[in-house]
Amino acid sequence: EAGVTQFPSHSVIEKGQTVTLRCDPISGHDNLYWYRRVMGKEIKFLLHFVKESKQDESGMPNNRFLAERTGGTYSTLKVQPAELEDSGVYFCASSQTRDSYEQYFGPGTRLTVT
């Protein structure tokens, strides 16, 4: 069974540009989560989808971040326009049930904003 996949693995963009990160959850997992780790800090929750609906987006830092999950399969996280402080590693996780025990994490996307 394939795990959670994320694309790209690394992205380098200039301040002011737009970047879109993609997450493909494990097949059949209705719950999809985005987290990010800014350098030297803790991994922080961004948002949670149940199928295509946003269940909790309390961790989204500001309106430059837009997450979508059309069709309830893969999800995208767009940052527009990117700022220097957006640099970090963005993790996606998925789970079949609403139980944080079963969250399976992807390899992360390292975003560098210069």
Place this chain on the structure above:
Amino acid sequence: AQKVTQAQTEISVVEKEDVTLDCVYETRDTTYYLFWYKQPPSGELVFLIRRNSFDEQNEISGRYSWNFQKSTSSFNFTITASQVVDSAVYFCALSFMNRDDKIIFGKGTRLHILP
């Protein structure tokens, strides 16, 4: 406040030494989960263990062991006879039963095992 503190930012030990990674958590919830994750140089987060708040038994898995003490709100992780492959960033984390699903992570401890 819900919080996980990993006071050790970075640790270096020589191979075959034992090393303990500290984790202290804060929560007012009485039902919760505690986790440890490993992030090797390749970047992915690897699940190591979950304990629930009802179960204070210590756990051993090969060279890894975990000490859960509710009295001190600690969930420490010990690697015995460390190996170079243990070099990674280790995250302690907390989540809550029957509530939202978010996992609250500590800042991580970077562990260097020197050959």
